[in-house]
Amino acid sequence: MTSALEELQKDLEEVKVLLEKSTRKRVRDALTAEKAKIETEVRNKMQQKAQEKAEPGDSDKPAPVPAGYTVKISNYGWDQSEKFVKIYITLTGVHQVPLENVQVHFTERSFDLLVKNLNGKSYSMIVNNLLKPISVEGSSKKVKTDTVLILCRKKAENTRWDYLTQVEKECKEKEKPSYDAEADPSEGLMNVLKKIYEDGDDDMKRTINKAWVESREKQAKGDTEF
Known part of the structure; x- marks a missing residue:
């Protein structure tokens, strides 16, 4: 097999x-x-596979977060206000871990989240190529019951984001019906x-x-x- x-x-x-x-x-x-x-x-x-072949003695050592055992977060929700784009990530029990275990790094066009040692695992989420620039200094995180809220401060307030990233915008726009009857052969x-x-x-x-x-x-x- x-x-x-x-x-x-x-x-x-x-x-x-x-x-x-x-x-x-x-x-x-x-x-x-x-x-x-x-x-x-x-x-x-x-x-x-390499970890599975590790020496038996290694399992006796304390390891709250096994090396390389990180879960990628793919499910989230988002909305916006005049000043912020808000991303909601549901993680059961996240409010019970130390606050320093929930880390978010921002750049002008991206953010990445890392939650350490939650039920013996780490969780990560990286979003690149945000639709519009954000203020790194004005962005932050909040930990609520079973939820991490990421607050991306808009550089241009009172502007609407129709998509979270540029790629999502490109994909949606390309899905619109084409007026050209002869489509590009690679379109399929x-x-x-x-x-x-x-x-x-x-x-x-x-x-x-x-x-x-x-x-x-x-x-x-x-x-x-x-």
């Missing part, structure tokens, strides 16, 4: 083959994002990749975000290489 690691390695090889054969820039960006995601999953599986694949993004976990969204940002940076520099 084929193991999960072997299946991932086969998927990775196939994506590499497709990447070598592709010539369309958008397709290459999407495949590059998928390749990065699978490589991350392969590394995680290999680390897990792009629709599939957009569906993968919407249904994907935090790793998938983060890797596609990264590919999107790199693509935009290259375009800004006038790079036309496919």
Whole structure:
């Protein structure tokens, strides 16, 4: 019976083959994002196997948070006020851990959350490429019963965010019906990749975000290489 690691390695090889054969820039960006995601999953599986083979004596040592045992947060809700974009993450029992175990780091266009030692696990969430700039100094977190509330202070107050990230905006706009009867031949694949993004976990969204940002940076520099 084929193991999960072997299946991932086969998927990775196939994506590499497709990447070598592709010539369309958008397709290459999407495949590059998928390749990065699978490589991350392969590394995680290999680390897990290495931990399982650790010497028996290691299990006698106190380890409140097993190395590498981090749960990626993919479910959240968000809304906004005139001054803040508010992200709600439900984590049962989070109000019972020390406040210093709940850490949030902000940049002008991103934030990442790390919750340490909650029921023997760590939890993380990274959101890159926010729709609009935020104030790092004015942003903060609040821990409530079973909930972490992240408050991103808008740099431009009284402006509405229709999406949380630029990638979500791009995906939604591309879903609108096209007036052109002759669609791009690669559009079908792009629709599939957009569906993968919407249904994907935090790793998938983060890797596609990264590919999107790199693509935009290259375009800004006038790079036309496919």
